[in-house]
Amino acid sequence: MMRCFIRMVCIMVLCHAEVRAQYPSEGDLIIALRKYPKADSVKLKLYDQVFRYYGSRQQYDPMELYLDSVRILSARLNLKNKLYDALYRAALFYHSKTRYSEALAHYQESYAIADASNNTYGMARVLLNTGAIYMDSKDYVKALEKNQQAIPMYEKLGMKREVGSCYMNIAEVFTDLNQIDKAFPYLNLALGLFIQNGPNSRGVGVVSEAMGVAFMKAKDQDLINLGVLPSQRYNHALEHFKKALPIAFIEDDPALAASINANIGEVYGLLGDHTKAKQYFETVMNLDQKHDYHVSSSKNKIRYAQYFFSQKNYTAGLQIARAAVAIADRYKIPGNLQNAYELISKIYEQSGNYDSALLYYQQYVVIKDSLFNAEKEREITRKQLVLDFEVKEKEYRYNRQLLDNELKQQVLLAATQRDQLALAKKEKDVQQLLFLQQRTKLQNEAGLQAAAFQQQKNKSDYDRAIAKKQIDNQQLELRFNKYLNLFFLISVIVLLIGGTIIFYSQRKAKKLNLIISEQKNSLQELLHVKDQLLGTISHDMRTPINSLISFTHLLENSQISQEKLKVYASQLKNTLGYTQGLMDNLLKWASIQMKGFSPQLIQLHLNEVIQQALSGFSDSILQKQLKIQQDIDIDVDVLADKEMLLCVIRNLISNAIKFSYQNGTIRIHTAKDSRGSYLIIQDEGIGIPADKLKYINDPVAKVVNSSLGTSQEKGNGLGVLLCKSFVHLMKGSIHFNSSLGHGTSVRIDFENC
Structure with missing residues (x-):
């Protein structure tokens, strides 16, 4: 699959230029730095030279040491542009070697400096590079976000090639997601911008390869909409790949050439010409040895292994797939690691080794779940x-x-x-x-x-x-x-x-x-x-924001122990969790008031909804060591809106946990009677005063003043209001029964299905 070659090759060229630069020797640089006594721009330049010397040679520990010196002196001299250049250069050193976590940290720091200085170009190129990292990591949400932010900046600066790179990255996201109908418009936009630099420019080659990949992955209906017969998909794909291949060699870009050869080999394999397919894949293996873009080389090995798998040559396929795993695991490339694990699992399954197949499939599922969800x-x-x-x-x-x-x-x-x-x-x-x-x-x-x-x-x-x-x-x-x-x-x-x-x-x-x-x-x-x-x-809302600001100041200005960090983080998590619940209830209440909630009443298994609601409170239940007694009739069905019913049960369980004492018991009971089905949630907590209970059961009552829980948990009173509103919308009834000091019981009655 085509990757963001334009950005990655530019990064690699810049880093290799650092290696080829005629720096003085390490000893000469250190001696010159020690002999110069003043803390001025000259000394800052010496620090920068030493930092670049170590970075170009992948000696990251001393590089970071002298980068800190650049950081301190540039702040003292108020030379923010020098600090931005150093941080951006450090990010490039890490990026070129696919050390993405370190690269992202330095990109983010350099972006903050560019933002404070109104450096539009500095912000734009950081956004484009971070977008490329997120694409390689298959974090498509952040990749789209970064490229979307970079486009207006580059347009403002009149940098059409970089705007084309952003469109290219967006098209690649939709290609990876098999949304080819959305990818083609952005590919055409990118091609129109790149071709202004000449018909044989690198950008034209990258777009041509991407269009070939899109033709291979497109659905039949997508091809028909483009005016292409589905039977001609591979001919169109080969046409674009062979148009892109000479450009890769003109630009002396082995990574791009390897990717294009892999695509051509895959097409010939699908057409049944296995002699040509193997020739192109062997060329890919040779070209991958001439560059260190590990995302591309690991992906190419996976494609070669997939070809052997399609030919039922499981031994050769397994060997190459394991080599791809080694590269992807070493350089932390989760997307390629996911694909390699899936392929190895299939090879073992076809070979009859089901234990190994299951092991690798479990690893594939773990990575897949971490990369993408609904x-x-x-x-x-x-x-x-x-x-x-x-x-x-x-x-x-x-x-x-x-x-x-x-x-x-x-x-x-x-x-x-x-x-x-x-x-x-x-x-x-x-x-x-x-x-x-x-x-x-x-x-x-x-x-x-x-x-x-x-x-x-x-x-x-x-x-x-x-x-x-x-x-x-x-x-x-x-x-x-x-x-x-x-x-x-x-x-x-x-x-x-x-x-x-x-x-x-x-x-x-x-x-x-x-x-x-x-x-x-x-x-x-x-x-x-x-x-x-x-x-x-x-x-x-002010409390969690102030907590976040204080926590940030602690992280920036203090040396705190790991234990205190965990305590602060836990407190911050609880505060933000409360705020999330507040906003969720607030938005739902606002939707009701604006007549935005229209319940979709369907027949639901009440037991399944209760279990789904309980699954989100395991940490809270464990923290208070509570016992949940369930007396549930699994045959009880109710006529309700699933999301509304989930919200009601979650709020009632949350209140039961909040007002229960340590080691207490919460009882959940469902049954049927002559009037219909009902649900009862009962706790042994602090209970509700009589006047407040009367106010809660009042049909026209609104927000209830919330009390602190047994562990000083805060509330906002919206939960009870939402429960009453939602139950009324679902044509049911709700009643609260409580005695101060003896707990609370809530009963919800539903209409017959």
């Missing part, structure tokens, strides 16, 4: 969405610019057409004016004739109106009497209807006032809860 997968998905958004945002800006240019052209065209229309309109207005003048003349003549006729008509109408008015007055008097009687009748009806409407309006107003009053009380209660939560957060 939480990291969700984090990778989240970071991939962020990266996709950034890429699409750039495409949107580019398309928007094109659209703006087209829009300007359309505006100019519209302006020209508008001028033409205005000229035509003026001509039309002149013609219309002439028409209006002629029409006005004709209308005036017609108006004079109509006026004379109207005068004669008005006189006739006046005479008829006088006669009609007399008749109308008589009829009006009769209608008035009739309407007066009707008015009195309607008035009575209207008064009755109005009275009825007023009565019902007042009744409705009373109901609305009652509803408003209830909503006001609910809002006041929520405001009170908000004030309590803000007070809890402001106090409880």
Whole structure:
């Protein structure tokens, strides 16, 4: 598999340049350092030369000694850039020899200095190198994070090749995760940037190899989406590998050449041409002896061993796989060590040696679980969405610019057409004016004739109106009497209807006032809860943060014993654990208040949920030496939301442990009765006062003021609120029963399935 050759080869070239540099001898450097009396920039340069001398020769103990001298003197002289260069150089020395833990420590220290000095380039190259380390270690979450942070920095500096390296690393993550449809866009972005440095540049070779690997690993549907027939995958892969191979030799890069030859050998093996496959793999073994990039050499040996395994040559495959294990174990390369253990387990299984197969498979599972889990997968998905958004945002800006240019052209065209229309309109207005003048003349003549006729008509109408008015007055008097009687009748009806409407309006107003009053009380209660939560957060979140700061100061400025370190770390762990529980409950409560929780009610085995909840409290139970008595009917099923039910049971068990005395007993009982299924959790702890118990069982009660546990454990009162809210959402009921000094019992009733 292709690795981050661009970064690693650059690191190796820099370190080898240190070896080839014409340093004075070790004795001359030490003598010159001792003879120079002043603590100034000259002495700092001498310290730096001695530090680089030992680092280039892999003598790490004296290198670290003189690096400390550089650290102290540069701080005294306020030369932060000199200290950054020294720390970054030390990280490169370790990185080139795959001593990743030491390299990461020095990278992190140099990043802090660059960040404090606003050194964008210094921060960016540290992020890119640490991202390469996390990729080799298969920590894809951190690899994505580091490359994602480096991209905007390099873009700001206009360093396109480094931006391409970041895109290359992101594509490699998705290739390793077999998400080829997500890898290809980043490969194309990287190729577009690398090709600007020439068609035979190292970056073009690396991208070509990566595209070949992507074609080999792609699913049939991915290939169809790319317009490639699945039967042509190996032809396309060989085309890209053979395009990349000459570039590797031009660049005199044996590590890259070995990786490409291994890919070609694998393709010929899959095509059935085993003569060519062995030739290319033997070339790989020879090339691996010419470089010390151990990640690549161990991976190539694993691929050669896999080829022998596919040919059922188990003896040769086992020998080469063990050589890969030796390299990966020595240089702490967990990803390759995982793959080698898995392959050895398969070889032993096919050979009939099942004990050895099981042993190596167990080692493979241990490493696999330490490298990758569901939480990291969700984090990778989240970071991939962020990266996709950034890429699409750039495409949107580019398309928007094109659209703006087209829009300007359309505006100019519209302006020209508008001028033409205005000229035509003026001509039309002149013609219309002439028409209006002629029409006005004709209308005036017609108006004079109509006026004379109207005068004669008005006189006739006046005479008829006088006669009609007399008749109308008589009829009006009769209608008035009739309407007066009707008015009195309607008035009575209207008064009755109005009275009825007023009565019902007042009744409705009373109901609305009652509803408003209830909503006001609910809002006041929520405001009170908000004030309590803000007070809890402001106090409880400050404590772990202050503890972290104090613990950091202790680590930086004090020499503390291992025993005290363990005590402080344990206290810090407890504080952070409490804070984690607080935030978890707080977020769930907030989701309920915002109507964000919609329970998915399904049939659950209550026993399985209880056991899953108990599994997270083994340390707390052991610490207080508590006994858990389980009287559980394994046939009890309930209708509930699994996550909500888990949260409820965890909170109740947590409270039972918190308020139990040493060597106490916690009882968990499940059963069925005529109303349905129920769960009881009972402890022998300090109990709850009667007034507080009444408040807890109040259906409208909110946050409960928490008390300290028997071992001074703190709480926040959200747990009980969450339990009551979740049980209500799942259409169940919960009741607390307690006596001060005699423990507490909580019963949850569920509906029938």
